[in-house]
Amino acid sequence: MVSATTPGSITPLTLKLSSGDFQISPPVVLAPMAGITNAPFRTLCREQGAGLFVSEMVTARALIERRPETLRMILPGEGEWPRSVQLYSVNPDVMRAAVTMIGREDLADHIDMNFGCPVPKVTRKGGGAALPYKRRLFSAIVGSAVEAAAPFGIPVTVKMRLGIDSDHETYMEAAKSAADLGVNWVALHARTAAQMYEGKSDWEAIARLVDHLKPTGVPVLGNGDIWSGDDGLAMISQTGCAGVVIGRGCLGRPWLFRDLVNAFNGVQSKHLPRLSEVRQVMNRHAELIVEYFQSEERGCRDLRKHMAWYLKGFRVPSELRRQFGMVSSLSELRNLLLQLTDQPYPEAIGGLPRGRTSHGRAVTLPDGWLNDPDELADIELEDAFSGG
Ligand SMILES: Cc1cc2nc3c(=O)[nH]c(=O)nc-3n(C[C@H](O)[C@H](O)[C@H](O)COP(=O)(O)O)c2cc1C
Structure with a gap:
């Protein structure tokens, strides 16, 4: 256990951008979430304060192939800065090409790399959370990203899980290797791939990684199970991590970022919007998302x-709930919103865990994947990725 954290005294996290140091203050980062953290969602979160908001994950290959959907996925929201993009690649050359494209075409200010996906169709091919087990391939991908980003002054970070399962943890070694290669920080979702979203994020493992990386000077960001401003403070206090990454806690609750800012500044205030206010957020989300997709049908x-x-x-x-879940136009949504009876925020339930809770299961891996961690695996799977 690290000594108690005093709210208001938490050090900002520095992101070294080409234009100078950007202080992430308080050090709170929106987790990349496939299918969720698009520009409209990030806008709603950004408006609540806090620091950095990472895009949905895009595959490096789709980016260099200039697939229109991928190019749209990395568009920033209005006034969004720094622009943060998460890349996924299993191939050092493809990663290098994608980072170079981002740098040359000034498409982002920060690049995060995904080594945490537990989804079977990805790990089956050796990607996501399975990849750091092949330590040479992992280092080659991270190294090529850092090298390619350097001339453009773009900071690169990595996000990982503990490893494949409790018998094959990779985070200590992989994080040290990434730190030595020059990443700006390491974010740890402290579950193994086998756990999926089961159980609790192991904050003690975050503390161990903080100690392990101390000599490198590379900060660790903690991730997993932050549902309130106080949880964010508790993670910093219990682990000594330099910042927190927020995923499921802000689903349907972008104001969690406001609560985190308050908690980190020592302000005792929890935002508890009435349904009338939530209704306005829902309407705004709808307007932003329709504009983003340039299609009312797709947006809804x-x-x-x-x-x-x-x-x-x-x-x-x-x-009425069912109808919200099938909404297909803005006018239909507005009509449904009018049918909601105003009421206070259901504090007891609203602050409980939400989003994915999938149970653990054995991780599907390529044949012989665990035989030799030093083998330079040759894998092809970027099209298979669907986030997570
Ligand atoms: C719907 C969803 C999509 C996700 N997609 C990604 C992703 O594309 N890249 C990534 O690194 N992590 C992804 N994650 C994992 C989150 O970034 C985060 O690590 C995880 O949800 C744990 O944090 P939490 O307890 O705050 O939710 C995803 C999680 C969810 C729930």
Whole structure:
């Protein structure tokens, strides 16, 4: 256990940008979440204060192939800066090419790399959370990204899990290797791939990594199970990590960032919006997302997954809930919003865990994957990625 953290005295996290140091203050980062952290969602979160907001993950290969959908996925929101993009690649050359493209075309200010995906269709091919086990391949990918980003002054960071399973943890070695290669920070979601979202993020492992990386001077960001401003403070206090990464806690609750800013500044204030206010956020989310997709139909389809999160804990008739989950136009949404009866925020339920809770399972790996960690694996799977 690290000594207690005094709110208001938490050091900002420095992101070394080409234009100078950017202070992430307080050191709170929106986690990349595939299918969620697009520009509209980031805008809603950014408006609540806090530091840095990472894009949905895009595959490096899709980026260099200039697939229109991928190019749209890295577009910043209005006034968004620094622009932070998460890349996924299993190939050092493809990673290098993607980072170079981002640098040459000034497409982002910060690049994060995904080594945490536990989804079977990715780990089956050796990607995501399975990849750091092949230590030479991991170092080659990280090294090529850092090297390619350097001439453009773009900081590169990595995000990882503990490893494949409790018998094959990789985070200590992989994080040290990434630190030695020059990443700006290491973010740790302290679960193994086998755990998926089961159990609790192992904050003690975050503390161990903080100690392990201390001699390198590279900060560790902690991730997993922050549902309130106080949780954010507790993670810093218990682990000594330099900042926190927020995923599921802000689903349907972008104001969690406001609570985190308050908690980190020592202000005792928790935002508890009435349903009338949540209604306005839902409407704004809809407008932003329709504009982003340039399609009312597509935007509303994408919005559906957020509806249950916004309404979680409120007293809403099940038929009305169902209709929110099938919304297909802005006028339909507005009509549904008018049918919501105003009520106070359901504090007891609203602050409980939300989003994915999938149970653990054995990780599917390529044949013989665990035989030799030094083998320079040759894998091809970037098209298979779907986030996570
Ligand atoms: C819907 C969803 C999509 C995700 N997509 C990604 C991703 O693309 N890249 C990534 O590194 N992590 C991804 N994650 C993992 C989160 O970034 C985060 O590590 C995880 O949710 C644990 O943090 P939390 O407890 O705050 O949610 C995803 C998580 C969820 C719930």
